Amino acid sequence: MFDFEALSHAMASQTVLCVGDLMLDEFVYGEVSRISPEAPAPVIAVQRSETNIGGAGNVARNIASLGARCIFVGLIGEDEVGVRLAVTLAQEPGVESLLVHDPSRPTTRKVRFVSEHFSTHMLRADWELAVPASGDIEQKLIDTILPQISRADIVLLSDYAKGVLTARVIRNVIDAAKKLGKRVIVDPKSANFAIYRGATLLTPNRKEFSEATRSRADTERSIADAAQDAMQLADCEAILVTQSERGMTLVPRHGEAIHVPAHPVKVRDVSGAGDTVAAVLAVTLSAGADWETALRMASAAAAVAVGKQGTASVTSAELRRKILPHAFLAAEEKIVAAGAGLEAQLSEWRQQGLRVGFTNGCFDILHPGHVKVLTAARGACDRLVVGLNSDASVKRLKGESRPVQDERARAEVLAALEAVDLVVIFEEDTPIRLITAIKPSVLVKGGDYTRDQVVGHEIVEAHGGEVLLIDVLPGFSTTTLVNRARGDKG
Incomplete structure (x- = not known):
């Protein structure tokens, strides 16, 4: 090379x-x-x-x-x-x-x-x-x-x-x-x-x-x-x-x-x-x-x-x-906005007949549990798109003290992973609009969800896609890590 x-x-x-x-x-x-x-x-x-x-x-x-x-x-x-x-x-x-x-x-x-x-x-x-x-x-x-x-x-x-x-x-x-x-x-x-x-x-x-x-x-x-x-x-x-x-x-x-x-x-x-x-x-x-x-x-x-x-x-x-090779792309090139930038990349992948997967989350502090889910998700598709909650969205979901890292930092950390092909930041509390736009062949979430609890499962299945649940790695949680860092053992 x-x-x-x-x-x-x-x-x-x-x-x-x-x-x-x-x-x-x-x-x-x-x-x-x-x-x-x-x-x-x-x-x-x-x-x-x-x-x-x-x-x-x-x-x-x-x-x-x-x-x-x-x-x-x-x-x-x-x-x-x-x-x-x-x-x-x-x-x-x-x-x-x-x-x-x-x-x-x-x-x-x-x-x-x-x-x-x-x-x-x-x-x-x-x-x-x-x-x-x-x-x-x-x-x-x-x-x-x-x-x-x-x-x-x-x-x-x-x-x-x-x-x-x-x-x-x-x-x-x-x-x-x-x-x-x-x-x-x-x-x-x-x-x-x-x-x-x-x-x-x-x-x-x-x-x-x-x-x-x-x-x-x-x-x-x-x-x-x-x-x-x-x-x-x-x-x-x-x-x-x-x-x-x-x-x-x-x-x-x-x-x-x-x-x-x-x-x-x-x-x-x-x-x-x-x-x-x-x-x-x-x-x-x-x-x-x-x-x-x-x-x-x-x-x-x-x-x-x-x-x-x-x-x-x-x-x-x-x-x-x-x-x-896709894994060698600079992190910033993997981060796109919902809209024309995303659609252009999806169009290119579809023309090549590639299977597109999707998962989402806040990913405030990336830990081994996240890595396991992302790696397994990438193994189920040819290209993996990760939906990332914006700072405003994380605050609404997790409280005023979160996120610990801003959305750009979180996006760059995700984009640096070989398993991740694209990162899209979304403002809503759920990625339903993003899933509707992407229409992924496979929708991936951690095994702490049931299929019916996974946002967008009906959209994906209506287009012939599948929902994949990955067993979570016990002992890892962003909230626990944040509390531990702040000295809160409760």
């Missing part, structure tokens, strides 16, 4: 120069319930739409969302879509955009029609002119890019084959970067890897790699074998082949291939997942990560990205939650 905190801190001080094809991604969501009477085509009843910065612009967004700084160079037309992209990019924190205008082409726009219920892409409409930039635009791109290389720690070329990364632009950027000792990562589109000659790392997907190497690329061994010739042709240090649910295989010029399996996750939308991978690789390698560490970070980020709708960016906090 690498030191995530140290790497994350180092990532925040990096600057990435990203060059590539900018586009506007629009997602139109709706429901399909009938076929058009005019033609054998489904009719989508539009419910909502979203627009995002796409293509290489999404790479830039991901770089910035990880806490690094991005200098972005792209190409737009002189049209309304280009204006929208320019304005939106200017508002992105951490992104400095330098856009070249080409009046001879439209700004690339992609509109995807998506079934809201099934998260299925039904149709994509593209507005674009996918031809190489003209000679004068090429020169404007080169003149814009080259002065920025010295300001960057690493260079990332995001090629969508829309005209920005011509052979001449690529050659000028890679040669200039090498002279300054800067590494270059390329997310390639061309099947001719030779045009990227001198880059540090190429990151094709399996289809792109197979076409470029004329290999099946269906096993780690076949990928490793085909990559050797490709690396000779491209004179690069490594090739990373992304394979969706099969994971990622990185083949270095010297040394053994490294394969990282994909994280198990319910895929909602793969749009932009490759952008996320490229961004994470650039930022982590720039921050000093080795190949395997960068690869594991990229794999975790891809899992976060495909679990979101639309063209998504990934934050450092989301990456941390995905890559670290």
